[in-house]
Amino acid sequence: MRDYEIKIKKRVIYIALLVVILIGLIIFSYSKSSINITNQGADTKELEARFVFLSNAGTNACGGGKDYINRLSVDGTRIQGSCCSAMDFHRYIEQIEGLKKYSENELIPKDPYNVSSEWAEKMVSYTENVFLTDKQQKIYDGAVKLSHEGGPCCCKCWHWYAYEGLAKKLIVDENFSSEEIAEVWDISDACGGSGHIEGVHGH
Secondary structure (H helix, E strand, O other), X not given: OHHHHHHHHXXXXXXXXXXHHHHHHHHHHHHHHHHHHHHHHHHHXXXXXXXXXXXXXXXXXXXXXXXXXXXXXXOOXXXXXXXXXXXXHHHHHHHHHHHHHHOOOOOOOOOOOEEEHHHHHHHHHHHHHOOOOHHHHHHHHHHHHHOOOOOOOOOOOHHHHHHHHHHHHHXXXXXXXXXXHHHHHHHOOOOOEOOOOOOOOOO
């Protein structure tokens, strides 16, 4: 009889432990989920605030070429905002998320609507100082055909030259493919609007 009672007690203790463990797992899972939701909310608020600031900035100019960058880099002015159309929040989020794929690459800006003029000046210098082999030129030309805008941008502004230099540097130093260059160009668009300007440059 005593042995039977001991078995019952052990079984009760075992079941109680299982219940405690199960409750602990549920609480942990809920807490983790709550933390993720909180972090996502904080990230969204931060992006919203950044979007409001950048959408009202005015140092990005469609007509500004290489000389425009040189003028800005004298006093370290950042190139902020869109150049052609008003920024679109949904599109902005898509671009920021897309660029996370290349977050470990220090050459590629994490936010195309907020870049330093020093970075742009350096990238433009690569258009003249970085030389492509015939094979590498085919990769660049392939990226032009694949990109939504037929090149680094919809027109030959500062953004075009900066991202042309970036592409050359990435092809030569990091063996980027045509597909990767085209993707970087597409998600680094700084024209504004809800999408890319297609049908430009015969594309």
